[in-house]
Amino acid sequence: MSNLEKYNQAFCELFSLEEGFDGVAVRINDTEDWDSVGHMELITALEDAFDIMFETEDILGLSSYMEGIEILKKYGVEM
Numbered sequence: 001m002s003n004l005e006k007y008n009q010a011f012c013e014l015f016s017l018e019e020g021f022d023g024v025a026v027r028i029n030d031t032e033d034w035d036s037v038g039h040m041e042l043i044t045a046l047e048d049a050f051d052i053m054f055e056t057e058d059i060l061g062l063s064s065y066m067e068g069i070e071i072l073k074k075y076g077v078e079m
Contacts, residue, residue, distance in 0.1 A: 003050070004079050007072070010045040011065060014038055026065035042068075050077050 001009075011017055011026060015033045028034050034042070043059050046052070046068070052075045054062075062068050069079050 003072075003077055006049045007046070007069070007079065010042060010049060014041050014045060023065040028063045046072070050075065052077070 008019075008021075008023075011021070011023075012019060015026070015031050015038065017026070017031075026034075028039065039059075039062070043054055043062070047054060050072065052072075054071070054075075058071045058074070062071055072079060
């Protein structure tokens with residue numbers, strides 16, 4: 001499974017998104033179930049999937065699907 005597939009799988013499972021969803025439209029305030037608990041579940045899922053540990057500023061900064069990709073790149077995850 002590619003890194004992008006792992007990333008998409010986390011979003012699909014946590015936020016009940018259909019496969020092939022429009023990532024540009026997935027934002028914290030516009031996505032059902034992406035509340036504070038959902039956010040921490042996403043952080044945990046991504047840390048586990050990519051064997052990384054997010055810094056606090058990145059946890060707070062992950063506010064959209066696209067922003068998450070940029071944050072993961074900072075940790076050496078190739079998307």
